[in-house]
Ligand SMILES: *[C@@H]1O[C@H](CO)[C@@H](O)[C@H](O)[C@H]1NC(C)=O
């Protein structure tokens with residue numbers, strides 16, 4: 001009895017400050033914005049429920065960690081009484097909306113990737129999330145299965161939700177979304193690499209207009225930024241972009257730049273965006289000692305999407321779900337298909353309408369394109385009887401003319417090989433028999449339209465005009481010379497009887 005009471009009172013003790021804080025907010029909000037008392041009561045109830053769920057450690061509870069406010073951070077989810085992180089593969093606004101809604105915040109400001117709020121502190125529980133956006137809880141969405149992932153610690157997914165403390169109608173920027181600027185033209189910006197084992201690697205050090213040398217905050221540091229550093233140093237292309245203190249961290253050289261964000265085609269780091277560099281020390285999020293690191297190389301692959309093949313081969317097919325069981329296991333159909341499978345006893349005879357096409361990718365670089373994962377980490381997939389070597393190699397999306405994503409495909413099952421090479425170039429990579437995977441220079445990996453998952457499921461789409469976008473290496477996980485040729489963006493005309501894809505152009509994923 002007394003033990004029970006103790007437990008109860010301790011919980012109450014934890015809850016009380018939360019509740020009093022909430023009542024204050026509710027008071028403030030209802031006065032300031034004149035929201036109805038009923039709305040305020042509901043919001044308070046939602047928030048209290050959220051805290052109770054977190055405190056009770058209920059299966060499926062989520063929380064945000066590493067942020068500066070309670071409404072931002074990397075996401076952790078509770079499974080088997082253990083908190084775990086979520087990986088950023090396929091992480092976008094649809095998933096972010098579910099997170100903010102589940103936590104009781106007014107909405108999503110934006111999602112974050114690449115460990116924006118620090119490295120994942122725990123094992124990954126979820127990867128490759130697919131939400132429709134209206135799920136009540138994150139665990140109602142599709143994902144690969146508890147604990148199944150191929151993620152490094154710097155791939156933690158996060159969100160910045162709308163603040164519950166602000167009036168909804170005013171545009172108050174969050175502190176975290178600090179404005180970003182290019183450096184003034186007149187400035188001299190020098191770069192050097194330090195702490196590496198060779199001249200082509202190390203932590204990136206910057207000197208702005210003759211000031212002191214310093215490092216760059218690691219948050220959001222990717223191959224896009226690293227490519228610009230290697231280009232400016234005339235060291236070629238980035239082979240790796242790391243967030244680490246392996247070559248010396250912030251304790252050795254404090255940061256002079258933060259929030260660095262490049263498009264990838266800049267010739268100097270000065271043209272990239274940064275937080276205000278006049279406010280030292282630059283604010284670093286996440287793991288405090290990690291800085292931006294690059295490894296440069298004059299050799300790099302360069303994938304180019306062959307859009308002529310896409311235009312030539314696109315067509316519709318109605319396919320019974322009985323023939324799509326592998327595809328369903330690999331998330332190659334729209335979410336509605338899973339509802340039908342659950343609710344309709346005759347689901348096997350229900351057909352799905354598929355937009356099919358051949359995807360051909362040429363390596364136009366000066367070295368082979370190799371998979372992201374080492375061979376010993378490849379996964380054997382029973383359904384398609386081959387190894388998967390890279391989690392997301394290609395994505396297929398359909399947008400309406402306003403730019404909203406209305407359907408998506410996902411080539412989960414693939415194997416990279418030399419299907420066709422320019423004359424005189426020998427084929428090297430072959431998927432058969434656990435062979436090496438990759439794409440040689442001047443060879444193409446070709447996914448014929450008749451392969452499983454080589455489609456977008458458009459069953460729920462109305463007829464009309466759309467935009468089709470095919471992207472390879474869409475998350476920039478493998479280094480390339482350029483990412484501006486990794487996608488084809490095309491017009492898609494969808495009628496009752498046919499689909500036509502034309503007017504393609506190369507673009508960025
Ligand atoms: C990089 O490409 C973008 C989009 O094509 C363009 O708007 C921008 O001006 C380019 N930047 C540089 C520095 O060339």
Ligand SMILES: *[C@@H]1O[C@H](CO)[C@@H](O)[C@H](O)[C@H]1NC(C)=O
Pocket residue numbers: 422425441442
């Ligand atoms: C690839 O093809 C290009 C253009 O035809 C050619 O200039 C280049 O030498 C070829 N490279 C290799 C490694 O075959």
Ligand SMILES: [Ca+2]
Pocket residue numbers: 302303304480481482483484485486
């Ligand atoms: Ca490319």
